[in-house]
Amino acid sequence: MGEPELRQTDRVTRRDPNDAWVECTCGSRHWGLGGAAGLALVDRATGTVALQLRSAASHQGGSWALPGGAIGTGESPLAGALREAQEEAAIASDAVRPRFARVLDHEVWRYTTVVADVVGERPVLLPLDGESADLAWVELDAVDRLPLHPAFAQAWPALRTLATTRAELLVDVANVLGSRPDGWWRDRPGATTHLLATLADAGPLPADWFGLDAGEAWPDVVAVLEGAARAATPPPPPPAPGTLGVSVVPASGSGDDEIVRLAAASPSEALAVATADRELRSRLPERARVVGPETLRRHLDQAPRPRHLPA
Ligand SMILES: [Zn+2]
Incomplete structure (x- = not known):
């Protein structure tokens, strides 16, 4: 329920203690x-x-x-x-x-x-x-x-x-995975599957990553895979309520080339790319903002999973 009439004398039927x-x-x-x-x-x-x-x-x-x-x-x-x-x-x-x-x-x-x-x-x-x-x-x-x-x-x-704004996050998965020496190289498809699932299940991201006047954003998340990581299992679409969801793009050649191509073609008004790769950064369109892999991973570590949502 929303607000009742503003009268001191109202006998409010309180379904919830917060209704006051x-x-x-x-x-x-x-x-x-x-x-x-x-x-x-x-x-x-x-x-x-x-x-x-x-x-x-x-x-x-x-x-x-x-x-x-x-x-x-x-x-x-x-x-x-x-x-x-x-x-x-x-x-x-x-x-x-x-x-x-x-x-x-x-x-x-x-x-x-x-x-x-x-x-x-x-x-x-x-x-x-x-x-x-x-x-x-x-x-x-x-x-x-x-x-x-x-x-x-x-x-x-x-x-x-x-x-009228759409936010999009392009994820350089090889770079984000490589940002932590946690043994990912022993099973690259497995580590990639885990990272994709964590991303897909995450709640909203800080809107300032996209330069927007808002607190949080649920961007379209596009994860670009290359090489052996393409054998990873993508998380199922569509996302659960309140979660990000991820679309996966396997690059036929260089992951960087694919990210540059996607960034140039992106119709999103607010575009960010998660990578620490300096050469890739230099090839991105000027309007693209960059999010460091460790910033993204710290957020994924700390962010509460979406809960209390209707099924
Ligand atoms: Zn006030």
């Missing part, structure tokens, strides 16, 4: 003791985003915003955003592919917006609970002509950019 107001240091009160999250679901085929007209009874009623609400106990912001979108708009989580998470941080309270792509046909939006007076797929260019919730209006320019 927070008196914030900014002088406002916000819904959700554990923070809140919303879903900006984008259909790139039609250039539209799913918006909710807040019911007259709710806080800032009569304004347009994203489906969203309080994050539940033990829930990640992503899981909270997906659950709220299901409850308020009948958006099934398997119709959603997360791309970015952007956090509005008020120290004692945080609002996470998950920017996501529609998987397949865009879903029919249905107001399942009393939170929505209306739901609509709105053209990206038409959003700021609507009466918007003030906080959403403030966030929209940055969200609008993310809505």
